[in-house]
Amino acid sequence: MLLRRLRPSLAAVRYFSTEAARTADLASSEATVTRTGGRDTLGRRLLSLAYAKRSAVVAIHKWKEEGHAVRKYELNRIVRELRKLKRYKHALEICEWMTSQEDVQLLPGDYAVHLDLIAKVRGLTSAEKFFEDLPDKMKGQPTCTSLLHTYVQHKESSKAEDLMEEMSERGFLKYPLPYNHMLSLYISNGQLKKVPEVIRELKKNTSPDVVTYNLWLTMCASQNDVEAAEKIFLELKKAKIEPDWVTYSTLTSMYVKSSLNEKASSTLKEMEKRASRKVRVAYSSLVSLHTNLGNKDEVYRLWKKMKAIFRKMNDAEYTCMISSLVKLKEFEEAEKLYTEWESVSGTGDCRVPNLLLASYINKNQMEMAEDFYNRMRQRGINPSYTTWELLTWGYLKQKKIEKVLDCFKKAVGSVKKWNPDDRMVREVFKFLEEHGNIEGAEQLLVTLRKAGHVNTEVYNMLLRTYAKAGKMPLIVAERMKKDKVQFNEETQDLLKLTCKMLVSEVSSCLS
Incomplete structure (x- = not known):
């Protein structure tokens, strides 16, 4: 499907x-402004900077010029709100402004937030440089944990492990957060064998929290190990830790997958109590x-x-x-x-209509899919890669090759970097080969070349299409050399086969 x-x-x-959380936080911020009666505040001005190019620092300076005080606790609160809304650039500008003020006393926790924002806005290297340049007294538990989190987000296992060792030597592992970061890293990387050791180390130095148990349960879910998950849940209860909605969501997912519907119904009731x-x-x-x-x-x-x-x-x-x-x-x-x-929504997020578009295509209702696509465009919704991908598959099922090639080309052109869908490429070439459609095969090759995805298999599929059509392609060897594509045994056999056929003019005009 x-x-x-x-x-x-x-x-x-x-x-x-995260999108739901972001929107909920935005609603919360709007509610806060409403409760203030709409009065002018620094927070309101900074939160209203909708465009990234607008400067938070300019807004702060203007506020001060108008005779208002700027307090650190207020700026910290605004930074928290901006981070929730994923407005990282403006949050970083506020942190940098505070760093430049002699009368603002910054703590390690402030620098930890600053480091996290640098990582999000400017990348890992800049965050590492910021940490290195910090005064030694500021390289404490909060900033080290923030750097660890950055390594985890960038899946830098080796650097994260080295930092954990250093934090252990400095006595910074007396609470579960750093261990939770490592658990998250190993689970996302599929390094599940390392999880038990992290938990053992955690228990030596501190006590697991609900996040620890939730991550542990996530590992069980990835292995579909219901028995192990239930043992972990019992341990959580014995430790008198209150499970949250995530705990019950993870358990329910496992029960559903294992067709344990009664247990799933029970955990769903508990989960709803915590929503x-x-x-x-x-x-x-x-x-x-x-x-x-x-x-x-x-x-x-x-x-x-x-x-x-x-x-x-x-x-x-x-x-x-x-x-x-x-x-x-x-x-x-x-x-x-x-x-x-x-x-009710003015976002134009094409992920919502893509659901119905996929539904029509799944049901072979291509006419309705086309009408729905036109409706999307009339509403000003711009198609995404997924939109074009869905239409490509739909037209392929209908054997409308011109539309297939057009939608495939638009799909590839809609993203900065295309992650090759080898199955789609093979299916389109298979159809072209069955019909000996060398014009279409050459068009597809041009699209794939522009996307940086030409390889031996692609050229072999092209040659098979020529063989089916009984035609000899022009200068294939030269084109493969130019594209830095290696020959294999099948390539040699196909070249020998097609060299005995009639010459085609197609390849010379499309390549």
């Missing part, structure tokens, strides 16, 4: 949707998990509950609900909900 190809974009919705306005994203996870259990009524109930709790649904929540309705084969309701999203 083509909808499965959308899973990477939906994974965050189903579990820890609240503060952890808004938990509701999207609940919707997805009930969908996986086929609990249609529960999905509708939760959506109604969410609408009663929150002023406005965000894109991630609409994405989650539409995806669930499609999965439950509630297509009419999914279409109605999409129409509602069109009327």
Whole structure:
């Protein structure tokens, strides 16, 4: 099913949707401004700098020129809000301004935040340089942990391990956060054998927290080891640590996957008890998990509950609900909900319509898919790589090769760097070969060359198309040499075969 190809974009919705969290935080910030009665504050001015090119420092200077005081605690609060909203550039500008003020007393925790922002805005190398240049008294537990977090985010296992050793020598591993960072790193890298050792070391120096147990459960989930997960959950309860919604979400996912529906229903009830306005994203996870259990009524109930709790649904929540309705084969309701999203959202996020586009293509309703695509464009929604990818597959099923090649070309051209979809390339070439369509094969080669994806297999597929058409391609060896592509045994056999055929003029005019 083509909808499965959308899973990477939906994974965050189903579990820890950062987009949902971001929008919830934005709503929270708006509520804060409203509660102040709309009065002019430095926080309001800085949070209103919607465009990255606008300067936070200029806004602070103007505030001071107007005779207002600038307090450190207020700036720290604003930085926290900006980080929640992923407005890292403006948050960094505020931190840098504070660093330049002699009357602002900065603590290691302030520099830890500063380091994290540098990593996000300017990259790892700049963050390392910032850490090296810090005074020794500021290279304490907070800044070391911040640098460790940066290494984990960049999947720098070796550097993270070296830093952990140094932190151990300096007595900085007396709380679980650094260990949790390492657990996160090893789980994301698939280095699961290292997880038990990290947990043993953690228990020697401190006590696990709920995040530790959640990460441990995540490892069990990746191995689908229900028995181990239940033992870990019992240990968590014995340690008198209160499980959170993530704990129960992870357990439920495992139970659903293992068809342990009774247990899944039980953990879902516990999970819902822990969902609240503060952890808004938990509701999207609940919707997805009930969908996986086929609990249609529960999905509708939760959506109604969410609408009663929150002023406005965000894109991630609409994405989650539409995806669930499609999965439950509630297509009419999914279409109605999409129409509602069109009327209330001004983001133009194409990930939402892509769900319905995929649904139409999955059901071989290509006419409806085309009409829906036109509707997207009329609404000012710009197609993404996924949009073009879906249309490519749809037209391929219909054997409309000109449209296949056009959509494939647009898909590749819609991204700065294309991650080659070898299956799609093979399927398109297979169709071209079956029909001896050498013009189409040459067009496809040109698209792949522009994307930096020509290799021996691609040229062999091209040569097989020529062989099927009974034609000899021109200057293939020279073109392969120019593209720095190696011959293999199949290439040699195909060249021998096609050299006995009639010369084709196609390759000379397309290459």
